[in-house]
Amino acid sequence: MYYEDVEIGMELPPLVKKPTKRQLVKWAGASGDFNELHYDKDFATSLGFPSVIVHGRLKAAFLGQLITDWIGEQGRLKKLSCSYRGNDFPGDEITCKGRVIKKYVQDSEHIVECEIWTENPRGEKTTPGMAVVALPSRGK
Amino acid sequence: MIGSELARAVHEVDKTMLRRLAEAIEDTNPRWLTEAAPGFVMAAAVSGTGDPPKELFPLKRMVAGGGEWEFYLPIKVGDVITCTTKLADLYEREGKAGKLLFIVTETTVVNEQGQLAAKARTTLINY
Numbered sequence A: 001m002y003y004e005d006v007e008i009g010m011e012l013p014p015l016v017k018k019p020t021k022r023q024l025v026k027w028a029g030a031s032g033d034f035n036e037l038h039y040d041k042d043f044a045t046s047l048g049f050p051s052v053i054v055h056g057r058l059k060a061a062f063l064g065q066l067i068t069d070w071i072g073e074q075g076r077l078k079k080l081s082c083s084y085r086g087n088d089f090p091g092d093e094i095t096c097k098g099r100v101i102k103k104y105v106q107d108s109e110h111i112v113e114c115e116i117w118t119e120n121p122r123g124e125k126t127t128p129g130m131a132v133v134a135l136p137s138r139g140k
Numbered sequence B: 001m002i003g004s005e006l007a008r009a010v011h012e013v014d015k016t017m018l019r020r021l022a023e024a025i026e027d028t029n030p031r032w033l034t035e036a037a038p039g040f041v042m043a044a045a046v047s048g049t050g051d052p053p054k055e056l057f058p059l060k061r062m063v064a065g066g067g068e069w070e071f072y073l074p075i076k077v078g079d080v081i082t083c084t085t086k087l088a089d090l091y092e093r094e095g096k097a098g099k100l101l102f103i104v105t106e107t108t109v110v111n112e113q114g115q116l117a118a119k120a121r122t123t124l125i126n127y
Helices: A021-031 A041-046 A056-071 B015-025 B038-042
Strands: A015-017 A076-083 A094-106 A109-119 A129-135 B005-012 B062-071 B080-095 B098-110 B116-126
Touching (some): A015 A056, A021 B015, A056 A129, B015 B038, B038 B062, B038 B116
Antiparallel strands (some): A076 B062, A094 A109, B062 B116, B098 B116
């Protein structure tokens, strides 16, 4: 993916995930997040959640994959931010999407900014955010 | 209290750690067997708050509100990273269900050469 290939409004190839409770436990162990909200249903319901919920940081990591899949090895992810606006539940599909909103050259880097988000099966944006990447240019 | 250190973790980055992290994301790109996927920096072990002091979270429920991660240098197998998390901000808002406490933390990830590899800013909500 080169800077010249990118146009404003262009959509990123979506990335579909369907985390199971087992995957949440793997993330808990691999990432060091042992909050019971993500694997203990009794704990989750005692706090008023209908069931355990997907870790926000795992959804951020999915969005990270959305970007690195798109830009490839020559591109560089500089920044990613997101807010955990809505809960996602194990067993439900999470579709990661993005769209290019800006491109510019700054300090001789070819920068592209994207709005990114995760969508639940009802089409609601549960994790809206932004990503900034630097891409190689054919001009150099 | 703002500026106080909440957590400090030192990780010797090895292949197993990176592979387990990539497997948990279900990202099969072989690149992440030797280099940290973005999700590695997002992991609580790297940019989390450790076991934050109870006085910061006096209310019943605690959820994560969001995060912002900046990536400066690749983190690779063999790197020794020091992850230092500080309290950056504390503020209150009135929500529909009562008081909300926002706890903002900032983490720096520094490699064994003293270079800043990544930075994170995350928000926790206590309500």
